[in-house]
Amino acid sequence: MNNITNNTNKLPLQWAGGLTLRLAKKEDCPRLMELVNELAVFEKAGHEVTVSLKEFEDAGFGNNPVWKAFVAEEDGFIIGFALCYVRYSTWKGCRLYLEDLLVTEDYRGKGIGKLLFERALKEVNEQGYSGMVWQVLDWNEPAIKFYNKYGSAIEAGWLNASLSKEQLLNY
Numbered sequence: 001m002n003n004i005t006n007n008t009n010k011l012p013l014q015w016a017g018g019l020t021l022r023l024a025k026k027e028d029c030p031r032l033m034e035l036v037n038e039l040a041v042f043e044k045a046g047h048e049v050t051v052s053l054k055e056f057e058d059a060g061f062g063n064n065p066v067w068k069a070f071v072a073e074e075d076g077f078i079i080g081f082a083l084c085y086v087r088y089s090t091w092k093g094c095r096l097y098l099e100d101l102l103v104t105e106d107y108r109g110k111g112i113g114k115l116l117f118e119r120a121l122k123e124v125n126e127q128g129y130s131g132m133v134w135q136v137l138d139w140n141e142p143a144i145k146f147y148n149k150y151g152s153a154i155e156a157g158w159l160n161a162s163l164s165k166e167q168l169l170n171y
Helices: 026-042 053-061 112-127 141-148 165-169
Strands: 013-015 019-023 068-074 077-089 093-103 132-134
Touching: 019 112, 026 053, 026 068, 026 077, 026 093, 068 112, 077 112, 093 112, 112 132, 112 141
Parallel strands: 093 132
Antiparallel strands: 013 019, 019 068, 068 077, 077 093
16 A cells, blocks of 8 residues: 655635635544544444544554545534545556545535545546545435536446455454
8 A cells, every 4th residue: 555645735725614624634533533433323334443543543644654634624623524545556557545535414515525525636636646436335325426426437346345354363
């Protein structure tokens, strides 16, 4: 996995109403973990979040950072984020992987998700990556409609596979 540098030009950005879009800082990790858990509950998988706050912080801000996140905050309170990392495709080259895009429930429908998604798209262009990829659950119609507005290709036929830490230990 490629290292992520958390240096991005032209951040933070500020909009009317006290909304700011900026790069995440280590101090944001506890709130980001709250939002990660909110997303997991929304996706009917709240029990699946097993990463500790320390692991999360180290992965983003330790000696070998592998993720970066853009956060949307209103008056200093984080209300949404887009967390991403670089992945390499043997077919396409370096691509940005959008791991999570979430706006907390009370702030949805206000264009904040659009700002975060478009900031991730801008990162793709700034870094010269060959594209951006992400996953969306097949039952999440609002998200599918959102991504379709961008002309996204939502592929069928791929099944997700994984091994947990416990499964690897038992191997």
